[in-house]
Amino acid sequence: MLPMPTEGWVAGPGGPLRGIVRVPGDKSVSHRAVMLGALAEGVTHVRGFLEGEDTRATARVFEQLGVRIETPSASERIVHGVGLHGLRASGTVLDCGNAGTGMRLLAGVLAAQRFDSVLVGDASLSQRPMHRVIEPLTAMGARIDAEAGGLPPLRIHGGRLLHGIDYAPPVASAQVKSALLLAGLYAQGETIVREPHPTRDYTERMLAAFGWPIAFAPGVARLSGGHVLRATDVEVPADFSSAAFLMVAASIVPGSDLRIEAVGMNPRRTGLLRVLRAMGADIEAAEPREHGGEPVADLRVRHATLRGIEVSEAVVPDMIDEFPALFVAAACARGITVIRGAGELRVKESDRIATMAAGLRMLGIVIQETPDGAVITGGRIGGGIVESHGDHRIAMSFAVAAQLAGDEVRINDVANVATSFPGFMSAATAAGLALRNA
Numbered sequence: 001m002l003p004m005p006t007e008g009w010v011a012g013p014g015g016p017l018r019g020i021v022r023v024p025g026d027k028s029v030s031h032r033a034v035m036l037g038a039l040a041e042g043v044t045h046v047r048g049f050l051e052g053e054d055t056r057a058t059a060r061v062f063e064q065l066g067v068r069i070e071t072p073s074a075s076e077r078i079v080h081g082v083g084l085h086g087l088r089a090s091g092t093v094l095d096c097g098n099a100g101t102g103m104r105l106l107a108g109v110l111a112a113q114r115f116d117s118v119l120v121g122d123a124s125l126s127q128r129p130m131h132r133v134i135e136p137l138t139a140m141g142a143r144i145d146a147e148a149g150g151l152p153p154l155r156i157h158g159g160r161l162l163h164g165i166d167y168a169p170p171v172a173s174a175q176v177k178s179a180l181l182l183a184g185l186y187a188q189g190e191t192i193v194r195e196p197h198p199t200r201d202y203t204e205r206m207l208a209a210f211g212w213p214i215a216f217a218p219g220v221a222r223l224s225g226g227h228v229l230r231a232t233d234v235e236v237p238a239d240f241s242s243a244a245f246l247m248v249a250a251s252i253v254p255g256s257d258l259r260i261e262a263v264g265m266n267p268r269r270t271g272l273l274r275v276l277r278a279m280g281a282d283i284e285a286a287e288p289r290e291h292g293g294e295p296v297a298d299l300r301v302r303h304a305t306l307r308g309i310e311v312s313e314a315v316v317p318d319m320i321d322e323f324p325a326l327f328v329a330a331a332c333a334r335g336i337t338v339i340r341g342a343g344e345l346r347v348k349e350s351d352r353i354a355t356m357a358a359g360l361r362m363l364g365i366v367i368q369e370t371p372d373g374a375v376i377t378g379g380r381i382g383g384g385i386v387e388s389h390g391d392h393r394i395a396m397s398f399a400v401a402a403q404l405a406g407d408e409v410r411i412n413d414v415a416n417v418a419t420s421f422p423g424f425m426s427a428a429t430a431a432g433l434a435l436r437n438a
């Protein structure tokens with residue numbers, strides 16, 4: 001049989017990025033809004049919901065579990081909460097698609113139900129480690145069977161009585177922390193998560209907004225079972241991770257002056273901004289304000305000459321999704337950029353160190369892979385063909401890199417861009433990127 005053709009793009013070379021753009025709602029916040037809305041008492045109105053495949057998969061899973069979710073208009077959901085104990089068994093497997101966040105957080109919720117569930121994912125998610133949630137959830141009393149190596153599908157046994165634990169995960173992961181906190185809602189006693197480095201705190205903030213007593217500070221969160229979630233309205237800020245591609249594009253292409261509106265500025269997400277500024281980027285955060293309890297700002301990004309730097313390991317969790325975009329900035333910078341302490345990139349939607357290194361090398365950049373990072377020598381980007389391995393952020397990063405390329409870049413396997421940034425093509429071309437379907 002012939003291999004199926006994969007969707008592709010042809011990108012670059014392009015001119016300056018200009019004008020005003022908006023990017024879609026935050027993926028992390030959208031997942032959590034549906035989850036907490038479903039488990040709450042009352043009706044939760046979510047505005048700015050990300051219409052991405054990942055977050056829609058989570059909404060579909062809760063519908064399968066008996067939750068009514070209305071879509072009055074695009075980017076809007078009305079979630080009719082069933083309360084902590086109101087979910088019902090689904091007759092079929094629950095498909096999380098490409099979403100690691102969906103699967104890991106759901107594992108925490110489902111481990112505490114009276115009924116059994118099976119969580120499945122696509123080819124990429126089926127290769128991602130679930131041991132990191134299975135082990136601590138098992139320590140709380142859950143029973144979860146996985147495939148060899150702790151891979152999905154996850155068979156989650158219901159009817160288990162959970163108890164709180166005091167847990168220090170070996171990896172800094174908001175998904176692990178959140179899975180345990182969600183299981184902790186149902187557990188007897190206190191659940192405490194102590195992280196090796198602080199990670200995004202949306203679960204903690206949103207639990208508090210839904211009225212659950214929770215104590216948290218950077219790197220630690222604790223809560224007890226036995227309370228009630230009360231429905232509330234959620235306004236989802238624009239996703240910093242989606243804005244990141246346009247920030248890098250406008251930084252590297254001469255003549256650019258782009259405004260990206262109302263971008264989420266939670267400090268646990270904005271590590272790339274700090275790193276780009278340290279590289280010499282000209283990015284101004286204008287009109288700081290709050291949007292649904294989260295800080296947002298309009299980002300004005302003007303072209304600047306970037307310099308290579310040593311990226312501090314401490315900033316890694318604050319920009320864990322932005323490394324593909326940073327690799328591109330580093331490839332376009334003067335000098336050498338060194339990245340360390342980012343081994344987690346190897347277990348994302350693809351092995352992001354390997355896929356970025358292979359693609360940049362194809363385009364003529366000198367890059368040395370290390371087990372937990374890379375050493376990237378800035379240079380001239382050439383045309384060529386690169387593989388995104390079905391990883392949304394890799395595809396978008398190469399679309400950005402191509403803008404400075406000497407010739408066109410063909411990017412293969414881009415369909416998964418819709419998991420996090422539906423409408424990337426139109427937002428990017430509106431801003432001035434040269435990008436079309438292959």
Ligand code: S3P
Pocket residue numbers: 027028029101172173174175176178200320321344
């Ligand atoms: C996320 C946490 C991060 C991030 C992912 C979203 C979340 O994953 O990479 O895109 O919403 O909690 P890890 O917790 O595995 O680092």
